[in-house]
Amino acid sequence: xxxxxxxxxxxxxxxxxxxxxxxxxxxxxxxxxxxxxxxxxxxxxxxxxxxxxxxxxxxxxxxxxxxxxxxxxxxxxxxxxxxxxxxxxxxxxxxxxxxxxxxxxxxxxxxxxxxxxxxxxxxxxxxxxxxxxxxxxxxxxxxxxxxxxxxxxxxxxxxxxxxxxxxxxxxxxxxxxxxxxxxxxxxxxxxx
Amino acid sequence: xxxxxxxxxxxxxxxxxxxxxxxxxxxxxxxxxxxxxxxxxxxxxxxxxxxxxxxxxxxxxxxxxxxxxxxxxxxxxxxxxxxxxxxxxxxxxxxxxxxxxxxxxxxxxxxxxxxxxxxxxxxxxxxxxxxxxxxxxxxxxxxxxxxxxxxxxxxxxxxxxxxxxxxxxxxxxxxxxxxxxxxxxxxxxxxxxxxxxxxxxxxxxxxxxxxxxxxxxxxxxxxxxxxxxxxxxxxxxxxxxxxxxxxxxxxxxxxxxxxxxxxxxxxxxxxxxxxxxxxxxxxxxxxxxxxxxxxxxxxxxxxxxxxxxxxxxxxxxxxxxxxxxxxxxxxxxxxxxxxxxxxxxxxxxxxxxxxxxxxxxxxxxxxxxxxxxxxxxxxxxxxxxxxxxxxxxxxxxxxxxxxxxxxxxxxxxxxxxxxxxxxxxxxxxxxxxxxxxxxxxxxxxxxxxxxxxxxxxxxxxxxxxxxxxxxxxxxxxxxxxxxxxxxxxxxxxxxxxxxxxxxxxxxxxxxxxxxxxxxxxxxxxxxxxxxxxxxxxxxxxxxxxxxxxxxxxxxxxxxxxxxxxxxxxxxxxxxxxxxxxxxxxxxxxxxxxxxxxxxxxxxxxxxxxxxxxxxxxxxxxxxxxxxxxxxxxxxxxxxxxxxxxxxxxxxxxxxxxxxxxxxxxxxxxxxxxxxx
Numbered sequence: 001x002x003x004x005x006x007x008x009x010x011x012x013x014x015x016x017x018x019x020x021x022x023x024x025x026x027x028x029x030x031x032x033x034x035x036x037x038x039x040x041x042x043x044x045x046x047x048x049x050x051x052x053x054x055x056x057x058x059x060x061x062x063x064x065x066x067x068x069x070x071x072x073x074x075x076x077x078x079x080x081x082x083x084x085x086x087x088x089x090x091x092x093x094x095x096x097x098x099x100x101x102x103x104x105x106x107x108x109x110x111x112x113x114x115x116x117x118x119x120x121x122x123x124x125x126x127x128x129x130x131x132x133x134x135x136x137x138x139x140x141x142x143x144x145x146x147x148x149x150x151x152x153x154x155x156x157x158x159x160x161x162x163x164x165x166x167x168x169x170x171x172x173x174x175x176x177x178x179x180x181x182x183x184x185x186x187x188x189x190x191x192x
Numbered sequence: 193x194x195x196x197x198x199x200x201x202x203x204x205x206x207x208x209x210x211x212x213x214x215x216x217x218x219x220x221x222x223x224x225x226x227x228x229x230x231x232x233x234x235x236x237x238x239x240x241x242x243x244x245x246x247x248x249x250x251x252x253x254x255x256x257x258x259x260x261x262x263x264x265x266x267x268x269x270x271x272x273x274x275x276x277x278x279x280x281x282x283x284x285x286x287x288x289x290x291x292x293x294x295x296x297x298x299x300x301x302x303x304x305x306x307x308x309x310x311x312x313x314x315x316x317x318x319x320x321x322x323x324x325x326x327x328x329x330x331x332x333x334x335x336x337x338x339x340x341x342x343x344x345x346x347x348x349x350x351x352x353x354x355x356x357x358x359x360x361x362x363x364x365x366x367x368x369x370x371x372x373x374x375x376x377x378x379x380x381x382x383x384x385x386x387x388x389x390x391x392x393x394x395x396x397x398x399x400x401x402x403x404x405x406x407x408x409x410x411x412x413x414x415x416x417x418x419x420x421x422x423x424x425x426x427x428x429x430x431x432x433x434x435x436x437x438x439x440x441x442x443x444x445x446x447x448x449x450x451x452x453x454x455x456x457x458x459x460x461x462x463x464x465x466x467x468x469x470x471x472x473x474x475x476x477x478x479x480x481x482x483x484x485x486x487x488x489x490x491x492x493x494x495x496x497x498x499x500x501x502x503x504x505x506x507x508x509x510x511x512x513x514x515x516x517x518x519x520x521x522x523x524x525x526x527x528x529x530x531x532x533x534x535x536x537x538x539x540x541x542x543x544x545x546x547x548x549x550x551x552x553x554x555x556x557x558x559x560x561x562x563x564x565x566x567x568x569x570x571x572x573x574x575x576x577x578x579x580x581x582x583x584x585x586x587x588x589x590x591x592x593x594x595x596x597x598x599x600x601x602x603x604x605x606x607x608x609x610x611x612x613x614x615x616x617x618x619x620x621x622x623x624x625x626x627x628x629x630x631x632x633x634x635x636x637x638x639x640x641x642x643x644x645x646x647x648x649x650x651x652x653x654x655x656x657x658x659x660x661x662x663x664x665x666x667x668x669x670x671x672x673x674x675x676x677x678x679x680x681x682x683x684x685x686x687x688x689x690x691x692x693x694x695x696x697x698x699x700x701x702x703x704x705x706x707x708x709x710x711x712x713x714x715x716x717x718x719x720x721x722x723x724x725x726x727x728x729x730x731x732x733x734x735x736x737x738x739x740x741x742x743x744x745x746x747x748x749x750x751x752x753x754x755x756x757x758x759x760x761x762x763x764x765x766x767x768x769x770x771x772x773x774x775x776x777x778x779x780x781x782x783x784x785x786x787x788x789x790x791x792x793x794x795x796x797x798x799x800x801x802x803x804x805x806x807x808x809x810x811x812x813x814x815x816x817x818x819x820x821x822x823x824x825x826x827x828x829x830x831x832x833x834x835x836x837x838x839x840x841x842x843x844x845x846x847x848x849x850x851x852x853x854x855x856x857x858x859x860x861x862x863x864x865x866x867x868x
Binding site: 025026039040041042043044045058 | 765767774775776777778779780781
């Protein structure tokens with residue numbers, strides 16, 4: 001339905017961006033497999049939103065950011081309709097990175113024209129370094145939705161992406177009244 | 193006489209199969225116009241003009257047929273094509289042009305022939321008014337005329353790009369006497385190739401491996417870098433790509449054909465179907481020039497006969513041109529490349545006849561065949577013909593009939609005699625090369641059908657133990673059917689014996705080597721690339737300027753990137769797009785080891801086999817890809833290089849990408865299923 005939305009998936013290197021996408025789209029990723037650093041991959045997926053409409057989303061899987069490659073190339077920031085900021089719950093640096101990324105995005109884009117979600121990965125691993133509460137505080141302050149996922153649980157993994165797709169493709173008129181958001185959504189579900 | 197007796201092809205067993213087959217054909221053929229009526233041999237002028245046209249030198253051809261002499265093929269017309277040719281190829285073209293010039297002069301002024309023309313070798317241009325440049329080239333042309341003592345091998349010295357400037361002497365050539373240099377250097381490298389071939393051949397290396405018992409010739413372009421330069425230096429790597437693994441000392445021992453295998457180079461093998469139509473057109477014209485050059489060096493005349501106008505059947509099954517059949521069948525099923533009738537006959541035979549003793553040799557019953565034929569003619573195109581209760585031997589006979597009665601035979605009238613004269617080339621590798629070039633010259637439908645037939649024949653041969661049909665028998669039986677030999681008088685004369693031996697030898701080679709013959713030699717792919725490059729640099733004013741503009745554009749993009757626009761890629765990576773897959777694009781590092789196969793693998797799921805969790809049945813609401821599960825690269829997905837200096841080429845899985853990128857830096861890389 002409508003035009004294809006573009007979503008840029010970004011975050012620290014080895015935070016599990018590609019793993020999350022592959023698992024999301026193909027469902028074939030197994031945790032702990034060998035890592036290949038991505039340069040840039042593009043996926044196209046159909047996502048059924050909570051309004052029951054199937055939306056075509058183009059995912060830009062970007063190269064992981066690292067101290068040697070600290071900045072997300074500018075053109076990604078300008079082209080995207082939505083962002084998935086990925087951090088690893090086992091890596092504090094990756095969490096700091098998404099904070100910087102969020103600032104970059106805010107600097108370049110209007111808050112209204114892009115949708116951002118933050119995704120903490122690798123929750124199945126034991127050595128957690130980023131506290132859930134701390135992350136939630138940050139998310140609240142930045143007004144982004146936060147999800148914690150693991151590639152082991154594909155259904156939970158879908159939540160952030162379904163949310164993103166629904167939010168991005170929401171008709172403009174409704175998104176102008178954020179206060180009425182839940183109510184409007186309710187009616188739209190009833191309609192369908 | 194001596195030589196004739198040991199003629200390759202006259203195999204230990206006699207040619208009796210061949211003669212029985214001919215007799216059989218005679219009995220089965222109903223009133224059939226003699227083929228002499230069907231085709232005419234054009235006069236030489238016409239022939240040469242045709243040749244120029246077919247080899248892509250349309251400019252020169254039109255000028256000549258308008259009655260003007262062409263003095264300088266390079267400067268005046270067709271500069272693009274000529275500049276990419278190698279020296280031998282160019283010489284072959286020049287010979288024809290000068291021939292034409294002569295005929296024109298004779299026609300126009302009706303003057304007696306110039307004395308100088310008589311005493312000069314016929315092929316060298318002799319016009320005294322020739323510009324100096326041409327005179328130089330004329331001298332070159334003379335050098336290439338084969339001497340009776342030395343079988344003239346092909347040119348292998350890297351030639352500087354031909355342009356309007358006179359040829360630059362390469363450092364290597366300087367060291368030798370001009371008139372003999374090439375003959376010396378190249379003949380030693382090919383004829384004695386095994387012992388001292390490294391001399392004088394800069395771009396190829398021959399590695400003799402225990403000479404005498406094992407001949408392992410593997411000459412290839414040693415310096416890959418050279419190719420990316422302006423030179424096409426790997427001129428003759430095509431015969432170099434064929435590796436000889438002959439067991440016997442005598443390479444010409446006819447009984448066993450040596451095992452040739454393709455030597456893979458880093459650019460990957462290019463199969464005939466891998467190139468786009470546009471590229472194949474270029475390949476075809478290059479192949480014609482190359483073949484002519486090859487034949488010239490062996491003093492063999494390349495006769496190309498044009499089929500005359502014949503009333504053609506436009507419908508039905510038998511005696512219908514292959515092109516018409518395919519066109520009909522394409523309406524029924526998409527992507528058909530060979531006629532359905534041929535496919536289904538061969539399929540039937542493959543399923544039912546491979547084990548039958550004497551298949552293809554044992555004739556069926558004439559009456560049954562006649563009925564069968566009528567049946568097929570009436571019902572095959574409606575689709576209600578079934579192959580039940582049909583005897584394999586009858587079908588085999590029908591297959592032969594089908595081939596014989598094609599209005600234009602499988603090998604085409606045009607090249608039939610060329611195919612037959614391949615036998616006169618003394619060197620086995622060059623024979624193979626000539627066959628390879630001829631196959632490239634065949635019309636696509638004929639080429640594909642021939643491949644289908646040869647595949648079947650080689651399957652028959654592979655079951656030799658059960659069906660008692662070895663390669664010699666099969667070749668001998670198929671030769672008269674493919675070469676349209678007619679039985680003449682009762683007593684077989686000497687020429688016919690020679691023809692019989694020669695043609696069956698050719699068929700034998702076709703069967704044996706069909707796997708490696710259906711490739712485009714890599715030096716020709718290189719020439720095609722060069723052709724594109726010269727073309728594009730000619731249309732755009734200058735290449736340097738274009739590059740500058742291109743860079744300018746890119747800079748703009750980086751400063752004002754807008755949504756959906758191509759982002760500038762850093763160096764050392766390529767972007768592979770796969771529009772029909774879920775993963776539509778991927779940027780890859782140019783690892784020096786990266787092959788096309790690796791690229792395709794990256795688009796396949798890592799564990800593609802267990803791809804069932806996304807089955808549509810248990811898909812919860814709000815799921816990803818609800819109906820169709822994600823699309824991975826399938827087995828028939830290949831990587832293509834598109835644009836840059838080639839139209840489109842499907843890459844062999846072993847192609848080294850990094851090397852290819854150097855040759856074609858501006859290509860797009862596309863992943864898609866092969867269309868057949």
